[in-house]
Amino acid sequence: MITDARVLQPEFIPREVQHRDAEVNYLSSVLIPITEGQRADPALLHGPSGAGKTCIAQFLVEQLREEVVSLNYQYVNCWEDHSRFKTLYRLLDGIGRTIDVHRQSTPKDVLLERLRKADETPYVVILDEVDQLEDKSLLYDLYRIPHLTMILISNDEEELFAAVDDRLNSRLADCERIRFRSYWEGELVAILSDRVRWGLTDGVIDTPRLELIAANAGGDARVAIGILRRSARKAKNESVDEITADIIQEETPEAKSEIKQKTIDRLTTDQELLYNIITEHGEITPQNLYETYCATASDPKTKRMVRNYLSKLEHYNLIRAEGNTKARIYRTRA
Template sequence: MIRDARVLQPEFVPRDVVHRNHEVTTLSAALDPVTDEREGETTFLYGPSGVGKTCIANVVTERLQATVPELTVQYVNCWEDYTRFKTLYRLLEGLNQTFDIHRQSTPRDELVERLREHTDAYVVILDEVDQLDDKRVLYELHRTSGVTLVLIANRVEELFDPLDDRLASRLRTAVRIHFSRYTVDELVSILADRVLWGLRDGAVSDGQLEQIADAAAGDARVGLEVLRMAVEQSEREGRETVSDAIIDRVVPEAQSVVRQRNVETLTDDQRVVYDIIADSEEVAPAELYDAYRERVDDPRSERMVRNYLAKMVQYNLVSATGRGKQRRYQCV
């Protein structure tokens, strides 16, 4: 049933993308000055999870590198590399400039200066950029000659609210590209391409793709995971086609797999917050923050913990009910 398993994997980046023509065109135009050895425009991609923000950033920059082979592009997941040191280290890693850098002894400002010594065009993709614990690094990068920033986050507020006026004023001029949730028809089209590229003809029907897309509720990652698991389960059972019953059976498991991937990417502090919620039937924000402070040696601010919570809600790790003093968090 499976001809090419790669296209069913979450990390697969398609050569052509569908239903994102406006987003691709806008980002390409913002980065176009790089082809003339100039800095592109700072660009901010935002929208809910699973709508193609990271995919589009990778597709457009890969096309750009095909035009400008000497161009350096570096992707940084700020959920994982959330400190100033880690972010700058990743960027220098893209330039092969980390051989003599030591976490404990190398001054942070030296990393910035070393980055500024590289004056050629450098496109930097900062995914989950609102997770940076020190937003000053954005100001430093914005002022670095040759660097073009592509920033990715779920919501505008989570990036701009914590910024000081100096940095906010600079970033507010960025090109903003909003990604809305996929409709059922759009997600069916995305899944249909994966079926065309990776599966034998007739393995999955159009009606079953609609069934999967409807269950995914606009999240392409969930839809692709349901498709992959349904096909693999059908093969294990010796079937030549996928059945409706198998799709229904794997939907909860696929949702759980996507959720677990997100849990595994949590930082140490975020995982403490998540575990407190998981250990409780429900918990109020003040109670949650008190419990968090007791469990860590160097607690983050209440504002940062609120940021963690908002991110976990967006990634369907926790749910929130009520407002103000009545607000409560529960694990999904």
């Protein structure tokens, strides 16, 4: 039933992209200077989860590398590599400059200077979940490197720029902003149809069942692909010839739960602590939440930073905030 398991993974970069022509064309135009030996202005791709931001960025950079053979490229998930050192290390690793870097003893300034001097070829870096960076001043330092082009990915444009200082805001004023919306159900069906064509045997699932997956996914391509993947695996394990509607309905909550758990596993220490506090209380006011957090955290962050953390948890549907600022209540999502 499954002929190529890779295409059923959310990290898979497709051979062609569906229903993102405007975004693809816009980002392609932004990156044109690289084909002329210059660096491009930084680009910010922002919008909800599962809207194709990461996929489009990686898809276009791969196309660009076919045209500019000397182009270096590195993808960094700032949720996993959120410290200044880890991000710089990943960027140096992308150009093979980490052989004598010691995680415990090499100063961060040394890493940055080494990155500045590695100017033999143009370098495109995708900083995914960029709002997760602990030290946003790193963006200012990277902006000043002449051969380096940044593609930034974030859920919320306003929250990202609210968290940086005036100096960085002024530098990123020319950042090309590309807004992504959630997919419509018909668009998800087209995306799933490609995955079926590339990764499953003929006849295992029809259009009405793809429409059922799309309806269950809530506009999130990651969820849709996750439902398809789990449904295909279950059908294979049960030795049935097709993916039935019953299998899809059974695997939908499991797929959503799998994505939710992966998100929880990637939370920073402070974000996980806040999430656990809200989960334990069921519902809690911002003031009680912050007081409980400060009493528990080893190094409590400011109220402003905590608000940023909570906003991130909301974007990933881990919690929900109800009411206005004065009467707000935080609850976990089922």
